[in-house]
Amino acid sequence: MFGVRYIKAQPTTYLMKYRGGAIVAEGPGLSTLYYAPATMLVAVPIGSRDASFIFEQTARDFQTLTVQGQVTHRISDPTKAASMLDFTLKADGKTYESDDPEKLPERILGTVEVLAQQAVKELTLRDALQASDRIADIIAGGLRQRADIASLGLEILGVSVRGIKPTPDTAKALEAQAREAILKTADEAIFARRNFAVEQERAIRESELDTEIAVEQKKRSIRETQMDAEASVAAKRNELREAGMAADIVLEGKRKDFVGLNAENTRTLADAEAYRVGALMKIFEGVDTRVIQALAAAGMQPGQLIAQAFSGIAEKAEKIGQLNVSPDLLSQLMEKPQPMEAANARRQ
Known part of the structure; x- marks a missing residue:
């Protein structure tokens, strides 16, 4: 009505009321009446x-990548901002x-693009993909050091890089390389596991060979002990044989002496x-043989005498025509002499 109006600003809006080229009222969330034809x-x-x-930026190895993120900012000095930009x-x-x-966000993003380019060009593609926090x-x-940002009265609250992505072809190549690296790591893990199993x-x-060696050494020790015992027994036996041989030698010597004696x-x-x-x-020299025979026949057994008679008959056999011998005589010759008679015969 008649150009008088009422305005109520939000708490997040800094309102400045100009009249005659000078600020007559200002502040965040300001509520005031103003005369529209004369007030700005x-x-x-x-x-x-x-x-x-x-x-889109280019890394040091000339690979193209995309940097995506956001900048959080606020106007901390409204007077500077109003002097640089038109907020009427x-x-x-x-x-x-x-x-x-x-246009204010565009100015900020232009500066962000320049800074992002400076950060990415110092990195290779692989390093840049893992350097979002660094960028x-x-x-x-x-941004905090730029004079043009400070002249706008801006305060940078934070910068976040949500993603850094290569081109699709490069991404496929990196995925293939990463996949091969993962497969290689898996193969190395399998090899390490198998190698560990082989080592086990x-x-x-x-351990089994050491056990077998220990067993064989124990067997050898036992065998050596047995051989030592056998050698000791053999030595004792040799000593006994030597003692026996010495005794036999002494006995044979005595036997030799006995035989000689x-x-x-x-x-x-x-x-x-x-x-x-x-x-x-010498006594019987010159004595008739018949006398000697008669002396020898003294004390003989009847059988011996008959045998001697037959011997004499045999000497004169050519002169005998016929000889008759009775069975009684033969049976008497065949009879064995009595023990006493045999003993007497042996003594004779």
């Missing part, structure tokens, strides 16, 4: 806002006179018998 309102948004970005409201108090408020820190630090089997086999005695007896026989022969 400047509304600067001071709440935090997000500006999303997605850029139209007469209706709802819309802006210019498009400067919409975000570089962009945030660069080798350790078990070595016996032979000497036999020679002495033979000499005595020869002397006796010689003496008898």
Whole structure:
């Protein structure tokens, strides 16, 4: 009515009321009446806002990649912002006179793109894919140090890089390479497991061989002990044999002495018998043989006498025409002499 209007700003809007080229009222969430023909309102948004970005950059190894993220910012100095950009409201108090408020994120994103390019060009593709936090820190630090950002009265609350992606072909190549690396790692794990199993089997086999060696050494020790015992027994046996041989030698020596003594005695007896026989022969020299035979027949048994008679008959057999022998005579010759008679005969 008559150009007088009422405006009530939000707490996240810094409202400045100009009249005659000077600020007559200002503040966040300001409510005031104003005369539209003579008053100019400047509304600067001071709440935090997000500006999303997605850029294509080139890494140090000339590989193209896409950096995607967002910048969170707010206008901390509305006066500076109002002096650099046009935040003047139209007469209706709802819309802006210019498009400067919409261009503010573009200015920020332009600076972000430059900083992102500087960060990515120092990295290879592989390093860049794993350096999202590093790139975000570089962009945030660069924004806080830029004079053009400070001149706009902006405060950078944070920068986040949500993704860094290579081109589809490069991604397939990297996936294939990563897949091969994973398969290689799996093969190495299988090889390591098999190698571990082989090592375990080798350790078990070595343990078994050590056990067998210990058993064989024990057997050898037992065998050596047995051989030592056998050698000791053999030595004792040899000692016994030597002692027996020594005793046999002594016995044979004594036997030799005995045989020599016996032979000497036999020679002495033979000499005595020869002397006796010689003496008898000297006695019977010149004596008729029949006398000697008669003397020899003295004390003979009847059978012996009959046998001697037959011997004489045999000597004169050519002169005998016929000889009759009675059975009684033959039976008497066949009879064995009595023990006493045999003993007497042996003595004779």
